[in-house]
Amino acid sequence: MRRDEFQVQSREEIDAFLGEASYGFLGVMGPDGWPHMKPLNYAYTNGAIYFHGSAKGEKMDDLARNRQVTFAVAKEYAIIPSTFSDSPVACPATAFFKSVHIKGFADVVQDPAEKAAALTALMEKLQPEGGYAAIDPEDPRYKQMLKAVAVVRVSIEEISAKFKFGQNLSDSRRDIIISRLEERGRPDDDATAQLMRAYAPPSVPEE
Secondary structure: OOOHHEEEEOOHHHHHHHOOOEEEEEEOOOOOEEEEEEEEEEEEEEEEEEEEEEEOHHHHHHHHHOEEEEEEEEEEEEOHHHHHHOOOOOOEEEEEEEEEEEEEEEOOOOOHHHHHHHHHHHHHHOOOOOOOOOOOOOOHHHHHHHHHOEEEEEEHHHHHHEEEEOOOHHHHHHHHHHHHHHHHHHOOOHHHHHHHHHHHOOOOOOO
């Protein structure tokens, strides 16, 4: 059952998450009638998903047969054990996360300038410290490389997002979990606590 309180409607928040993440899963339909999942690095720029790879192979063959694809990106922020709720049963155990699901159409990019822009966006995400020559389609060092590499653009038709950070919890239970996250201090625990505060629904004053 879809929980409305976890659904994200803000495209700005969705775009920010897609811009931060670097890894996703491409869903394509294989010739055997089964969906194929392809884990890959990607860049999100100009409102589209871009990825690169060999011009030949199973993935490119699948895309040539059917342009319709799905793409999913997710990040798990924190595992919340049942003990955070002082419960004698396992049911309260959960995980807090962000996830985005996309339906779209994939096209192989032919324009060298668009290829260069997509690869630049990917490098800026994966190697933010720089240390490489700017990817310019007119640079002789890149001309042949740009011809050889395949760059694919996924144009987005539908997009949905689910950010789960305890929006369904009571104020008192949320405060307990935030406190225990801050005490535990694992990577992303502080970030999870901050997101729990940010996504907490407004408290309704008691009458």
